[in-house]
Amino acid sequence: MGKFYLLLFFVFIFISARAQDNNGPRITALGNAGVALQDVWSVKSNQAGIAGLKRAFLAAGYENKFGVKGLSNQSAVFSIPVKDYALGASFNSYGVSDYNEIKTGLTLARSFGPKLFLAIGLNYHQLKITDYGSAKAVSVDVGVQYQAFPNLWLASHISNPNQSKYDNNTDQIIPAHIQFGANYIFSDQLLITTEVEKILDAQADFKAGLEYKLVKFVALRGGISVNPFKQYAGFGVNYQRINIDFAVSSHPVLGYSPQVALGYEF
Amino acid sequence: MSFKTKLFLLFSLLVFSKVSFAQTSDDPDIEYIIESIASNQTQDYDYSELIDRLTYYKRNKINLNKTSKEQLQELVFLNPLQIDALLNHIAVNGKLINVLELQSIKGFDLETIKNLLRFADINTPSGFENFSFNKLFKDGRNDLLVRYSRYLEQQQGFSPAKSTSTSRYLGTPERVFTRYRFAYSNNIEFSLNLEKDPGEKYLNGNYGPDFSSASLYIKDLGKVKKLVIGDYSLQFGQGLTLWSGLSFGKGADIFTVAKQDIGLKNYTSINEFSFFRGVATQINFGKFDFTPFVSYNKIDAGLALNPLTNLEEISSLQQSGLHRTSSELKNRRRISQLVFGGNLQYNYKKLSIGLTGYHSNYSQDFAPGNSVYNQFDFTGNSLNNVGINYSYTLNNTYFFGEFAHSLNSGIAYINGLISSLSPTVSAVLFNRNYQKDYYSFYNQGIGESSTAVNEKGFYAGLQIKPDRQFELDFYSDLFKFPYLKFGVDAPSQGYDIFSQFSFTPNKTTRLTLRYQFQNKQQNDTQPTYTNVLAFAKKSNYRADLLYQVNKSFSLRNRIEIVQYHEENKANRYGFLAYQDVIYSPLSSRWSGNTRLALFDTDGFDTRIYAYENDVLYGFSIPGFQNRGVRYYLNARYNVKRGVDLWMKYSLTKFNDQQTVGSGLDQIQGDLRSELKLQLRLQF
Numbered sequence: 046m047g048k049f050y051l052l053l054f055f056v057f058i059f060i061s062a063r064a065q066d067n068n069g070p071r072i073t074a075l076g077n078a079g080v081a082l083q084d085v086w087s088v089k090s091n092q093a094g095i096a097g098l099k100r101a102f103l104a105a106g107y108e109n110k111f112g113v114k115g116l117s118n119q120s121a122v123f124s125i126p127v128k129d130y131a132l133g134a135s136f137n138s139y140g141v142s143d144y145n146e147i148k149t150g151l152t153l154a155r156s157f158g159p160k161l162f163l164a165i166g167l168n169y170h171q172l173k174i175t176d177y178g179s180a181k182a183v184s185v186d187v188g189v190q191y192q193a194f195p196n197l198w199l200a201s202h203i204s205n206p207n208q209s210k211y212d213n214n215t216d217q218i219i220p221a222h223i224q225f226g227a228n229y230i231f232s233d234q235l236l237i238t239t240e241v242e243k244i245l246d247a248q249a250d251f252k253a254g255l256e257y258k259l260v261k262f263v264a265l266r267g268g269i270s271v272n273p274f275k276q277y278a279g280f281g282v283n284y285q286r287i288n289i290d291f292a293v294s295s296h297p298v299l300g301y302s303p304q305v306a307l308g309y310e311f
Numbered sequence: 312m313s314f315k316t317k318l319f320l321l322f323s324l325l326v327f328s329k330v331s332f333a334q335t336s337d338d339p340d341i342e343y344i345i346e347s348i349a350s351n352q353t354q355d356y357d358y359s360e361l362i363d364r365l366t367y368y369k370r371n372k373i374n375l376n377k378t379s380k381e382q383l384q385e386l387v388f389l390n391p392l393q394i395d396a397l398l399n400h401i402a403v404n405g406k407l408i409n410v411l412e413l414q415s416i417k418g419f420d421l422e423t424i425k426n427l428l429r430f431a432d433i434n435t436p437s438g439f440e441n442f443s444f445n446k447l448f449k450d451g452r453n454d455l456l457v458r459y460s461r462y463l464e465q466q467q468g469f470s471p472a473k474s475t476s477t478s479r480y481l482g483t484p485e486r487v488f489t490r491y492r493f494a495y496s497n498n499i500e501f502s503l504n505l506e507k508d509p510g511e512k513y514l515n516g517n518y519g520p521d522f523s524s525a526s527l528y529i530k531d532l533g534k535v536k537k538l539v540i541g542d543y544s545l546q547f548g549q550g551l552t553l554w555s556g557l558s559f560g561k562g563a564d565i566f567t568v569a570k571q572d573i574g575l576k577n578y579t580s581i582n583e584f585s586f587f588r589g590v591a592t593q594i595n596f597g598k599f600d601f602t603p604f605v606s607y608n609k610i611d612a613g614l615a616l617n618p619l620t621n622l623e624e625i626s627s628l629q630q631s632g633l634h635r636t637s638s639e640l641k642n643r644r645r646i647s648q649l650v651f652g653g654n655l656q657y658n659y660k661k662l663s664i665g666l667t668g669y670h671s672n673y674s675q676d677f678a679p680g681n682s683v684y685n686q687f688d689f690t691g692n693s694l695n696n697v698g699i700n701y702s703y704t705l706n707n708t709y710f711f712g713e714f715a716h717s718l719n720s721g722i723a724y725i726n727g728l729i730s731s732l733s734p735t736v737s738a739v740l741f742n743r744n745y746q747k748d749y750y751s752f753y754n755q756g757i758g759e760s761s762t763a764v765n766e767k768g769f770y771a772g773l774q775i776k777p778d779r780q781f782e783l784d785f786y787s788d789l790f791k792f793p794y795l796k797f798g799v800d801a802p803s804q805g806y807d808i809f810s811q812f813s814f815t816p817n818k819t820t821r822l823t824l825r826y827q828f829q830n831k832q833q834n835d836t837q838p839t840y841t842n843v844l845a846f847a848k849k850s851n852y853r854a855d856l857l858y859q860v861n862k863s864f865s866l867r868n869r870i871e872i873v874q875y876h877e878e879n880k881a882n883r884y885g886f887l888a889y890q891d892v893i894y895s896p897l898s899s900r901w902s903g904n905t906r907l908a909l910f911d912t913d914g915f916d917t918r919i920y921a922y923e924n925d926v927l928y929g930f931s932i933p934g935f936q937n938r939g940v941r942y943y944l945n946a947r948y949n950v951k952r953g954v955d956l957w958m959k960y961s962l963t964k965f966n967d968q969q970t971v972g973s974g975l976d977q978i979q980g981d982l983r984s985e986l987k988l989q990l991r992l993q994f
Contacts, residue, residue: 231733237775252783255773257732267740267771269787274806274830276769276789297789299803 074255074279076268200272468975480510548700583632600788721746805831886918
């Protein structure tokens with residue numbers, strides 16, 4: 046049975062070179078167009094975003110991939126502001142019992158005034174396949190966010206620019222990619238975010254998402270990405286210091302991937 | 312021709328365009344409305360009915376203080392939220408006293424108001440308030456229009472037959488259209504259309520002109536809100552159960568995907584298919600409106616003998632309305648069709664619910680499909696349809712939907728919403744599910760296919776209008792066809808992405824950029840032992856610039872590029888560029904426009920469509936394929952008050968072609984030119 050999932054897994058990897066990471070339900074529901082957002086889950090999409098957070102956050106999420114039993118993403122993120130700096134940490138475990146990928150990240154972000162955030166992240170990757178062994182690697186992320194106008198954020202993010210790999214015996218890649226994006230805040234109720242992403246050796250993707258606050262504590266979200274064409278939807282409920290977010294993404298061939306996360310604001 | 316040459320030519324056109332040319336024609340406002348809603352302009356649908364409707368309201372303006380939701384919906388450019396906001400404003404604040412009040416209504420931007428006031432006002436007289444037969448003939452207005460057009464080159468079908476067995480067109484090569492309208496205020500309208508197509512005879516036996524259509528339409532006579540005797544159309548809900556005549560698909564105006572049903576209307580189009588002939592009325596009982604109808608008509612169909620029962624069965628319904636050869640004439644009005652039923656509509660404040668039910672009966676049975684893909688098609692000779700539709704506005708959101716069922720077979724449903732998320736951002740979402748065995752002969756539900764059958768999908772659209780200058784429209788649509796289709800031998804899917812940006816820096820300049828991408832499955836054209844599906848991708852890029860040079864002259868340029876990609880095949884491209892000169896002086900008897908277009912495409916899959924100016928009520932969106940040049944000159948001359956003349960000359964010259972067209976339409980040589988003349992008398 047494990048072999049079957051292993052096979053399935055490689056099918057998924059083939060179709061989506063980035064399936065092994067997860068940006069949390071809020072950013073996922075926005076079509077993964079999260080590069081210009083400020084959220085605790087920014088530690089995974091663009092580390093610079095955590096420099097915009099005034100308080101410490103902790104969140105944990107679970108995503109099931111394509112309705113396949115046992116194939117999941119389990120993740121946790123944390124960020125804390127320290128004067129002009131912010132520190133962040135992330136953890137993500139992806140796979141099935143016989144195949145597992147773990148990514149652990151540490152982030153240092155700094156705000157240069159209220160309009161400019163910079164960040165650098167360090168990631169430790171572990172890959173483990175039953176009967177085949179394991180491999181390890183380290184990669185670097187760099188991100189920037191800039192508030193060009195009071196309601197417009199521009200951002201850019203580069204992952205693994207030095208193209209570090211597990212080792213020569215492993216074909217599995219750590220994708221090198223670059224993202225540009227903008228987030229436009231129309232009102233307290235509405236924001237629209239977009240992102241262009243280019244993964245090295247894969248096609249460029251355009252993503253867009255929309256978040257609408259029905260009432261102050263309930264947000265509805267939707268998004269798309271065009272390459273492959275995927276649709277996303279989700280909602281978030283904020284009750285005092287607790288956030289509950291839900292998202293589902295729809296792949297035209299592989300089907301639905303639901304996810305949920307619980308967050309706490311200190 | 313290389314790309315550089317084309318650019319150079321285009322540039323020279325820009326420079327020299329002021330020199331050659333002549334005068335204006337139809338209405339630029341109406342043209343803009345049509346271009347924004349015509350469903351991506353990929354279907355050759357005749358929107359002349361819409362031009363007719365808008366031109367009518369331009370002359371007989373709607374009284375906003377006495378109007379109804381249905382009437383406002385006829386002005387296709389208003390979205391449901393705007394209509395509700397306007398009616399709500401009048402209900403709360405009383406009658407509009409000044410048109411300036413419109414600016415205070417939520418969702419009404421200046422462009423919408425400007426558009427609306429072209430077709431509506433606040434104190435136009437209406438109603439039978441002081442009606443008499445004397446007045447009817449004194450104040451009634453007559454409008455008579457005759458149009459003549461023909462290709463100047465001889466088509467194969469008109470050449471002498473080589474033998475008696477060769478098929479030839481039996482009639483004459485011209486198209487003649489006669490249109491008469493009588494209108495009294497906004498309440499009584501009599502319409503008559505007579506038409507013969509090229510190749511048809513003037514008189515078919517003793518029946519008169521090839522196509523004739525007439526109707527008497529009476530509005531607002533006490534409880535009788537509408538009454539039509541003659542030809543009429545019916546549009547209810549979202550078009551799944553019953554919708555005939557004009558309808559829109561996915562287009563640049565994202566709001567038109569939510570259909571705005573206008574119920575009963577007189578039929579004034581010259582499409583020879585999909586209308587009713589008989590009597591229908593809409594009667595108002597307070598919050599309820601009841602629309603019963605009955606129709607009996609003969610329609611075109613191909614028949615085939617069923618070897619088992621030895622009975623004739625309907626093998627196909629013919630929608631073209633062409634009766635040129637003896638075989639086409641044989642199928643003319645060959646079967647009879649009886650349709651009757653009704654619609655009950657409940658309207659209370661912002662809620663409306665409608666129930667529709669009708670029965671259709673044909674004189675012959677429909678033959679069962681003989682291929683795998685059409686084996687779920689309708690068979691038999693009678694069908695019962697029922698449907699329920701709703702719309703409801705809650706705060707900033709308009710909900711709409713319909714559920715339809717053909718008795719003893721499948722179902723179809725659609726649910727959606729339009730929401731104004733902020734003053735500058737509006738969103739449209741809808742979900743649809745149409746079963747493969749859902750049947751309706753009057754089904755125009757929104758989707759990738761033109762009828763709501765065998766399709767599931769989800770559409771999301773967004774419009775951002777930060778101010779008067781900028782507008783961004785965007786939509787994406789995912790569709791799945793759960794069963795086979797013609798040319799697609801397996802369940803298939805695809806998606807469609809559209810974005811359009813328009814910039815209007817001032818009243819006389821508009822720049823539009825458009826990008827559309829469609830990816831869908833079809834049978835792989837590579838020969839294999841069995842058909843497999845492959846993705847075909849099509850990208851469209853368009854730039855369009857319209858600007859006014861002075862009070863009389865406007866110029867317009869467009870460049871459009873299409874890229875078509877099939878798996879395992881080289882990319883194919885299409886290119887179209889044109890220059891328009893539009894002359895519309897305030898005080899001259901002459902007006903007109905002219906266009907020179909260059910096209911260079913790699914065949915049918917990369918053809919490009921472009922709206923073309925035409926004589927009034929004329930309509931054309933030709934598709935360009937292969938290589939060549941198209942030119943037209945369109946002029947209007949106002950002889951005196953109430954007498955107008957139109958003339959259009961167009962010419963298409965193809966490079967490296969020995970013939971133009973195919974079959975009986977084929978022309979020897981590389982040129983096809985057409986002349987159109989039109990005379991209108993208003994009295």
